[in-house]
Amino acid sequence: MKNNILKITLLLVLSVATSCKKQLLDQANPNTLPVSQFWLSESDAEKGVNAIYHMFYQNGGFNRWIYFRLDLTSDEGFSKSPWLELGDWTRFQYINYDFWEGNVNTFRDVYKAIYRCNQVLANVPKIEFADAKKKEELLGQAKFLRGFYYYYAAILWENVPVVLTPQTPTDMPAQATLPQVWAQVEKDLTEASTALPEQYTGVNIGRATKGAALAMLGKTYMQQHKWSEAKTAFDYLVTGAGKSYYDLVDFKENFRATMENNKESVFEIQFSNANQTAEGDGPSSNMGTNRTQFFAPRSIGWSDGQARNWMVTEFKKEKTIDNKIDPRLRYTLFYPQLEADFGDKIYGRSWQWDADEAWFKKYSRDYYRTNEDYYNEVNNRVIRYADVLLMYAEVQNELGQTSDAYQYVNRVRARSNMRPLATAYPAIGNDKTLFRDRLKMERELELCGESVRWADLKRWGDLDNQAAVDKVAERDPDFKNFVVGKNIRLPLPQVEVRNNTNLHQNPNY
Incomplete structure (x- = not known):
């Protein structure tokens, strides 16, 4: 009996010890909570x-x-x-x-x-x-x-x-x-x-809104040539209840950190240079964008990507109402004649690159610094209202409502002091094909370098x-x-x- 008591006591001690060890080890990691301790x-x-x-x-x-x-x-x-x-x-x-x-x-x-x-x-x-x-x-x-x-x-x-x-x-x-x-x-x-919600305030500005969802939905329908459905989605932003929230602003302010989340913004990614560290999922990881570091001219950034020079030629084909160069070119591309045309240097330098080269300027920080890095704080305007207006015009044209589509293209052109479309290109008339062909270039001049061109080329066939x-x-x-x-x-x-x-x-x- 004594031996049995000793055996039972030993088993109890071992059981308690094992239980204690499990309790000591079974601790929640505050940095990586399991699903059972989250949500x-x-x-x-x-x-x-x-x-x-x-x-x-x-x-x-x-x-x-x-x-x-x-x-x-x-x-x-x-x-x-x-x-x-x-x-x-x-x-x-x-x-x-x-x-x-x-x-x-x-x-x-x-x-x-x-x-x-x-x-x-x-x-x-x-x-x-x-x-x-x-x-x-x-x-x-x-x-x-x-x-x-x-x-x-x-x-x-x-x-x-x-x-x-x-x-x-x-x-x-x-x-x-x-x-x-x-x-x-x-x-x-x-x-x-x-x-x-239709809009956010305070610290929540920048989150997805109703307008952002409908704009993305309209883009989705357009890629499938579902023109009627696309028009219905865009109606909210252009002619419906949401139109009061959106408008066009000074063109250059869509690509700088000085006037972010403005009325032209439908959805933009909120970048910041607060954490100048590596990318990752930590609380202090980099929240900036590397785009301009990789796309800036040689000796300013890595220069792994640059713009085609044909776009400079397109910008210069049509003059403004007062016979000047399309002002959008000034804020869209770095190119050899930029200083001669507008008086602007390239990150504080005169042109020192090849005569046939061009570089993307949108989202660059040349307006206040002379180089780039991995911590660019300029928000990416994924969808802005000018894009919505031009998509709405495209949808109307595809639906056979070409005469109604002009006003939305004209609204974008007027912001840059360009003549009404019918005045500049009277041969278009109500010809759907001619209107579509011109709209392709209107989108290029307005949206160059804004990551929409690949989808456009696919949609247009x-x-x-x-x-x-x-x-x-x-x-x-x-x-x-x-x-x-x-x-x-x-x-x-x-x-x-x-x-x-x-x-x-x-x-x-």
């Missing part, structure tokens, strides 16, 4: 949504690499980077589909952002809120941002998985077709538009056949490498295809 409060919900916005500061997206895909791959830009593979990915010479800076990093960060959206949409509905409207707005922001990222996935890769719940490492989501991706974008943005591509190649020789039916989309990262048996590489790759 419990309104504060958690807000942090979850803020984490989605924080993806704007990651290298694969709007901090750096996405501009190489949206701006340099279009006929507006190109690369003479000594980093050969980086330059090849702007001229349709894709050898290694797993090239990090050209493909994998952007794909990863797009889906990382979508994952964060899915976390919010899966967990926040279970949280009790004192104010149900606040909860609805947070969910609306998550839907907007998921639709936003799927929009760019559709523009770049087209046939991607549509993932709507938080993924686990063993998941192998099915590949969607482009129409299926667009359908999800439509759904997310439509639902977001009903949940989001300018990349659908060899004859059309040959015309683009007259402006941009890189398009001589463009293969119709193939380069309209990027290859999927091969690592994704290898790891997911439900994925198949994009056509002709």
Whole structure:
């Protein structure tokens, strides 16, 4: 019996000791809380949504690499980077589909952002809120941002998985077709538009609004040639209840840090130079953009991307009402005659680059400094009202309402002191094709370097056949490498295809 008591006592001691050890080790890490200890409060919900916005500061997206895909791959830009593979990915010479800076990093960060959206949409509905409207707005922001990222996935890769719940490492989501991706974008943005407020105040300025959701929805419909649906979406901003919130401002103020979130802004990414550190997910990570560091002229930035000089010629073809150069050129491009034309130097220097070169000026900080770095604080105006007005005109023209479309183009032209369109180009009349052709150039002069041109070329069918591509190649020789039916989309990262048996590489790759 004594031996039995000793055995029982020993077992109890061991049991208590083991239990104590487990309790000592089972501590919550305040820096990396598990799901079971998060998504419990309104504060958690807000942090979850803020984490989605924080993806704007990651290298694969709007901090750096996405501009190489949206701006340099279009006929507006190109690369003479000594980093050969980086330059090849702007001229349709894709050898290694797993090239990090050209493909994998952007794909990863797009889906990382979508994952964060899915976390919010899966967990926040279970949280009790004192104010149900606040909860609805947070969910609306998550839907907007998921639709936003799927929009760019559709523009770049087209046939991607549509993932709507938080993924686990063993998941192998099915590949969607482009129409299926667009359908999800439509759904997310439509639902977001009903949940989001018309405007924000105070520290919340810069979050997605109803107008931002409807503008993105209109863009989505346009890429599919759903012109009537696009007009309905844009109506809110142009002729409907939201029009009082938007207007045109001094052109240059759309690309500087001096008048951000102004009336022309429909949605802009909030950059800051407060944390001059590395990019990442930490509380003190860089919240600036690297774009100008990579696109600035040689000896000012890395100069991995620059503008095509043909755009300078286009700006100078038509004079203003008072017979001057289109003032938009002054704030759009650095080019050899900038100082002679407008009296402006380039980051405080006279021209010292090749005579046939040009560089993107929008979002640069030459107006107050002489160099660039990785911490540019100038907000990226992803959608501004001038873009909406020109898209609205395009939609009306495609619907056979060409005569009504003129007024919206004229509103944008008048801001830059240009003659009314019918006065400058009377031959257009109500001819839909002629109006469309001129509108293509109107969009270029207004929106050059604002990451919309690649989507425009796709929407217009300018990349659908060899004859059309040959015309683009007259402006941009890189398009001589463009293969119709193939380069309209990027290859999927091969690592994704290898790891997911439900994925198949994009056509002709």
